[in-house]
């Protein structure tokens with residue numbers, strides 16, 4: 174496959190080291206926060222016996238689904254044979270590894286007993302979708318690393334068949350991985366907000382969207398650092414089209430999810446809570462997830478005057494990610510805030526917050542831990558693109 | 570107790586199962602005679618109502634060195650009509666027994682058992698009942714636990730092995746009864762027979778340490794001794810046990826039975 | 840410790856409750872009296888388990904959850920007192936012999 178040239182990141186000192194130092198600082202803060210959480214217990218977080226998964230999980234799940242989506246470029250190039258995406262395949266692979274490592278780090282550091290990671294890696298309950306996910310994540314890292322090697326090694330990359338095989342495997346694996354992540358929630362029969370098969374395709378759609386947004390942003394950052402235009406106008410238009418499709422897909426699954434729930438009187442309560450009466454949760458849903466995360470970027474992208482501009486595509490990507498965090502917040506935290514239905518149709522009260530909407534306020538340590546995960550992903554990317562020829566040559 | 574050693578002598582050397590097969594009649598015989606003699610644990614509540622705090626000696630089935638088996642399934646039958654409004658004797662007894670307490674952080678404090686007040690919004694009718702781990706036969710908490718720390722003992726008691734619990738809280742997401750608590754703070758002065766610690770999840774153990782030594786759970790004991798005698802503990806698998814007889818003869822309810830969890834806790838008069 | 844590990848699974852999962860299988864059983868006998876005459880907790884360097892684990896510089900987390908002294912104070916607390924914090928092997932061995940009934 175001649176003709177595609179790659180490069181390492183050549184950036185001026187400050188442009189490279191500045192962001193790197195910033196990431197390192199955020200990671201240090203995140204690790205410090207994790208230490209405090211481990212030492213004093215989760216009492217220092219906003220999590221409690223009602224909201225058992227909080228901000229760290231919002232970030233972790235966000236990063237993990239984005240990781241699978243970040244592989245988009247590589248998959249389109251190898252599995253669907255679209256050669257114009259090939260120059261971005263390496264970057265997309267390293268980005269997906271980095272995002273997954275960042276997400277997993279947050280997940281592990283939030284455990285009540287992070288010191289027992291060895292137990293988690295050696296003792297499995299094979300009925301647990303969570304345990305399957307541990308395999309899916311580790312497998313994903315191995316496969317994408319192999320994929321990256323196949324793409325980069327002089328001899329291995331000559332074989333199209335090999336590239337297609339490993340690329341195909343990675344493609345299937347990422348779909349299974351996102352299905353698994355969605356099913357962590359989808360298979361929870363106990364809770365009104367979850368227990369829905371549609372969580373799996375919903376998560377696949379969001380992963381495509383977040384992953385692409387991350388790729389666009391990464392290209393913009395490295396382009397800014399190296400003072401080059403890494404994606405030509407033609408390519409950006411393709412990204413724009415994909416962003417529109419993915420935003421609509423996420424919107425579609427969200428809509429169907431809510432409509433299905435709304436139709437059954439059994440779920441009136443949770444729908445009313447999420448969409449109308451939930452206070453902060455409702456505001457986050459409508460303002461952050463729907464308005465900022467879907468409507469505005471969609472308008473930016475389809476409106477002819479702005480849609481073709483690079484800046485608009487970049488801003489839309491940033492908004493999509495903000496909306497993505499909001500969506501994870503609504504799914505994970507609002508979903509738990511709604512009380513369990515112990516006696517359907519009855520009003521239940523107790524000393525243990527039964528029958529009450531649970532409150533949750535993210536504390537600084539958990540916020541730092543979550544941001545630390547993002548910084549880990551960014552740091553891995555930054556170092557990798559500096560050391561290895563992963564970036565495309567500038568468009569001519 | 571006494572029967573435990575007698576039974577053990579009766580079929581010394583046998584394994585749990587073999588013993589059960591060979592000496593089945595003998596054990597039943599022992600059990601019946603034990604029940605006759607267990608007058609001390611039988612309470613008369615007047616109006617012809619007699620309630621057995623405990624109808625068979627759990628140790629009768631097994632000696633301390635023997636493994637638990639699926640021969641037993643421990644369960645509870647709770648007569649909600651006997652729960653007085655505002656009574657929390659079972660809760661206090663559990664706290665004293667297992668060492669969890671109110672530390673002034675209601676959002677994060679553990680609660681192994683709590684009283685629920687249930688009100689019908691249409692007519693205002695209310696009733697109270699105690700709620701704790703339902704010791705499900707198909708426990709969602711066990712299904713989802715990645716490390717297998719949540720497990721169901723052969724005799725139906727659902728526990729957390731705190732040595733392998735990594736504190737991921739997925740079981741708390743999965744339990745339909747909000748039965749579990751996460752320990753948010755370091756603890757001191759735990760009870761020797763009820764280890765609990767920061768960073769792990771816990772819930773009602775059905776007083777497994779008591780059951781293993783032939784006693785009844787603390788909540789049941791307290792309710793029978795100092796309150797309405799609403800709770801009955803026993804072996805659901807033993808057709809001759811009081812709990813099994815009542816569950817067969819009376820109309821009982823299990824909470825969220827629609828979820829298929831097959832709880833070991835039965836309620837009556839809901 | 841490996842021995843205790845095996846027995847631990849026997850107790851937790853299979854309900855085997857003989858004292859041979861019980862950490863509580865260990866603690867009940869190996870309790871060490873402190874200056875106040877009550878059994879010391881793991882916070883004290885004299886605690887039976889800590890003497891060796893400190894010597895070997897191995898941290899144990901058993902007592903984050905388990906009670907480190909018997910419940911009824913003084914039930915069977917040994918009268919031994921720790922020979923000092925010098926951590927020399929011979930003194931330790933002698934001390935262990937005195938508390939290891």
Ligand code: SF4
Nearest residue numbers: 702703705708710744
């Ligand atoms: S009540 Fe909850 S914690 Fe108890 S066995 Fe059932 S699912 Fe598990």
Ligand code: SF4
Nearest residue numbers: 714734735737738740
């Ligand atoms: S918190 Fe502990 S018991 Fe619960 S699922 Fe996680 S590892 Fe299992």
